[in-house]
Amino acid sequence: MSGLTRGTVSSLVDELIRDSLVKEIGTGTSAMGRKPIMLQLNGGAGVIVGVDLGVNYILIILADLRAQVLARKRLSIRPDMGEKRIIEAMLDGIADIVVSAPATPRGLLGVGVGVPGLVETGHGVLKFAPNLRWKNVPLRDILQDRFDVPVYVDNEANVGALGEKWFGAGQGxxxxxxxxxxxxxxxxxxxxxxxxxxxxxxxxxxxxxxxxxxxxxxxxxxxxxxxxxxxxxxxxxxxxxxxxxxxxxxxxxxxxxxxxxxxxxxxxxxxxxxxxxxxxxxxxxxxxxxxxxxxxxxxxxxxxxxxxxxxxxxxxxxxxxxxxxxxxxxxxxxxxxxxxxxxxxxxxxxxxxxxxxxxxxxxxxxxxxxxxxxxxxxxxxxxxxxxxxxxxxxxxLGSDACAIGGVSLVLSDFLSLPRITF
Ligand SMILES: [Zn+2]
CATH class of the missing domain: 3.30.420.40 (ATPase, nucleotide binding domain)
Incomplete structure (x- = not known):
């Protein structure tokens, strides 16, 4: 029970439908009263980019709002290429995949990145990545400056766990x-x-x-x-x-x-x-x-x-x-x-x-x-x-776990926004 009146709920639902975020998928069954209208998150309302920054690769995934993969791009890197070149490769890779995205009502909703090291998640700063030999890299700000959408950065194992929890072997x-x-x-x-x-x-x-x-x-x-x-x-x-x-x-x-x-x-x-x-x-x-x-x-x-x-x-x-x-x-x-x-x-x-x-x-x-x-x-x-x-x-999710987890990072924040929580 949401504690909201039927009128409030239906006006919230109307708003979600107007924003293309949910769609009606028919009516359910009910023992008494009106049949409930079944709603589903509209996967095609927008796109999300999930990134898995590894030590010797970067995997970039473009997904819809139901984490269905629309495109995938994998780049080979080496730590000795240095921080600047690797970040440039990641930014260009994301830009390429975003250009290939289908037109959607809401467009690109955000970018979620898993990185191999310690992350100060509040500011999206990679504090220390021993295998990349990076320290204090403000990844969130770098990505936000380039793409002007919300960016979330977290440790790759945390992000992979989230991906598997939402969409993989950890469901339930x-x-x-x-x-x-x-x-x-x-x-x-x-x-x-x-x-x-x-x-x-x-x-x-x-x-x-x-x-x-x-x-x-x-x-x-x-x-x-x-x-x-x-x-x-x-x-x-x-x-x-x-x-x-x-x-x-x-x-x-x-x-x-x-x-x-x-x-x-x-x-x-x-x-x-x-x-x-x-x-x-x-x-x-x-x-x-x-x-x-x-x-x-x-x-x-x-x-x-x-x-x-x-x-x-x-x-x-x-x-x-x-x-x-x-x-x-x-x-x-x-x-x-x-x-x-x-x-x-x-x-x-x-x-x-x-x-x-x-x-x-x-x-x-x-x-x-x-x-x-x-x-x-x-x-x-x-x-x-x-x-x-x-x-x-x-x-x-195999080798996609972390990148899909990046998609989950964006989704979990997006879906918890007060305007669509009821
Ligand atoms: Zn060690």
Missing amino acids: IRHMVYLSVGIGLGAGIVLNGELYRGATGYAGELGHFTIDPDGPVCGCGNRGCWETFASELATLRRAREAVERGEAAILRELLETKCRQAGTRDTSAATAGDSGFGADSAGATGAEDEADIARQCATANDISGDMGAVSAWLSVSLVVEACERGDPAAQRVLRETGRYLGIGIAGLVNAFNPEVLIIGNTIGQCGRWVLDEAAKEMQARGLSQLVRGVRIVPAM
Whole structure:
């Protein structure tokens, strides 16, 4: 019950229909009195841009108000391109996709961005992104100056959690942890149906939880952080070592093929350094650099002797392909990632008692090769009363989770405006 009179409600509804924000979709059933008129959010009333700024890619999605994807653009980047060039690539990418948007009554309603670091969400300032090596970047102001619409910036794992909660595997779940496992590892923690932000808004940096005090140095400056064992970087490091040791014959063969193709095809379409999953188009990576990699690659007769050149072509999707073709060493590599993922997850389950853990980003797309081992490890290490029945599932939105989450950021604020809340 809204507490509003029928007259007030119907004048509010009239306003929403006039603004094209909702539409009538017929009449419902009622035991007594008039049949209710069913309303639905009008997806075609406007468009929203969701952006996933990764460490080696930028994914930009154009969606309608029901988060249906209208267009998608993926750019390859490298942290050493520097902050200015990467931001310019993002701004140009957004401008391109907005130009392609269909005409709608309300036009572009906003831009939501997920970024790999700590964000002061009140002002949309990226305070620290260890893997990009950025500090104090006023992203919201930069985007607002260019596009003149509301802009929302948040940590990519929080944003991915929101995307999965609204439109993916987290729908209807009140207690869940979304783990974004890519180059780094971050968490979006949903408790009682709400994103948990902590005292200063930075909660969820679980990738920097120490699991080995003497482990490898992490991008944050600490040693032995969880993400140095369970992330995409850790997986690629193990895969490279396996190839160098002369194991992983199938993976090595796939790498050689990739290398040869790179030497003969138009290198401007190469996506070296990307996750390899669903790369639509390369853009921001310098074509000259890629041509250079391809040249070195084409002349490398012995992979084990020239891993520096070919390692640029190693990707998690290639490791998954090797697993599917029966490469036992590649399978061991992903099981090891799953094992470390499960070790951390057991601790999370003990701490937060969630119903589900949703694994997003690159490692989430490795499927059973990683997730089965993670589940086994969680069951073995977690307290039995807590881990019983807990599910570990891949992100339903796949590699779109964070960008769709960006769309959700805009929607959640837009839909909570007082004029359309009743
Ligand atoms: Zn760290």
